[in-house]
Amino acid sequence: MAEKMTLIVFSGDMDKSLAAFNVAIGGASIGMEVSMFFTFWGLNVIKKNEGPTKSKGIMRKMLNFMNRGGAKRLGLSKFHMFGMGKWMMGKLMKDVRSPSVQELMIMAHQSGVKFIACTNTLGMMGLGKESFIPEVDSYAGVATYLADAKDGRINLFV
Amino acid sequence: MKSDATLDCVGLYCPMPIHQTANKLKELKTGQVLEILASDEGIKEDAPAWCRATGNEFVGMEEKGGETKVYIKQTK
Numbered sequence: 141m142a143e144k145m146t147l148i149v150f151s152g153d154m155d156k157s158l159a160a161f162n163v164a165i166g167g168a169s170i171g172m173e174v175s176m177f178f179t180f181w182g183l184n185v186i187k188k189n190e191g192p193t194k195s196k197g198i199m200r201k202m203l204n205f206m207n208r209g210g211a212k213r214l215g216l217s218k219f220h221m222f223g224m225g226k227w228m229m230g231k232l233m234k235d236v237r238s239p240s241v242q243e244l245m246i247m248a249h250q251s252g253v254k255f256i257a258c259t260n261t262l263g264m265m266g267l268g269k270e271s272f273i274p275e276v277d278s279y280a281g282v283a284t285y286l287a288d289a290k291d292g293r294i295n296l297f298v
Numbered sequence: 299m300k301s302d303a304t305l306d307c308v309g310l311y312c313p314m315p316i317h318q319t320a321n322k323l324k325e326l327k328t329g330q331v332l333e334i335l336a337s338d339e340g341i342k343e344d345a346p347a348w349c350r351a352t353g354n355e356f357v358g359m360e361e362k363g364g365e366t367k368v369y370i371k372q373t374k
Contacts, residue, residue, distance in 0.1 A: 165313045251320075
């Protein structure tokens with residue numbers, strides 16, 4: 141059986157997501173079975189870029205409006221500067237033909253990396269599965285993560 | 299050095315070269331050698347490390363200008 145690697149993607153930052161996907165793709169390239177567990181702000185990474193996110197109640201609506209998410213919309217954890225820093229970072233990345241978060245995400249998925257979305261956060265934020273990209277393999281909780289992490293040779297929290 | 303296939307990763311940064319190497323090597327038969335052209339400095343350490351991790355054979359490396367040629371034998 142292949143060795144396992146797990147990643148918890150907690151932050152929804154563009155730079156941290158790049159690092160997470162980079163390690164995940166690397167793991168898949170050496171034949172590891174990789175799973176990424178997206179929780180809290182990390183769910184923004186696997187939200188659809190298009191369409192509104194539906195939720196009930198004024199507070200949840202407000203939260204999901206301000207925390208729209210989608211791989212395209214992720215901000216930098218540092219020097220974001222209302223999007224200007226992100227724009228500049230994007231330029232630099234294009235300049236050296238570095239893949240974007242979206243491209244890395246597709247690559248990871250094609251390499252067999254499993255995407256798991258945290259149902260606890262989904263419930264708390266009032267989000268349904270229709271808000272997420274179809275590449276999400278399962279919707280689950282901590283036991284699913286731990287079952288993988290228990291046998292994991294590499295377990296990371298991003 | 300002789301090779302059975304070539305992969306051009308010039309201009310690409312980590313993790314692209316190893317990701318593409320892993321995919322390309324699947325197309326090769328056991329005993330065949332893949333030549334990888336890369337410009338990312340990291341490949342010099344990453345290619346042998348990738349071979350150690352996967353059990354494929356690191357045959358050698360040649361440097362020319364800013365480019366590195368890496369040879370990996372499919373042994374898995």
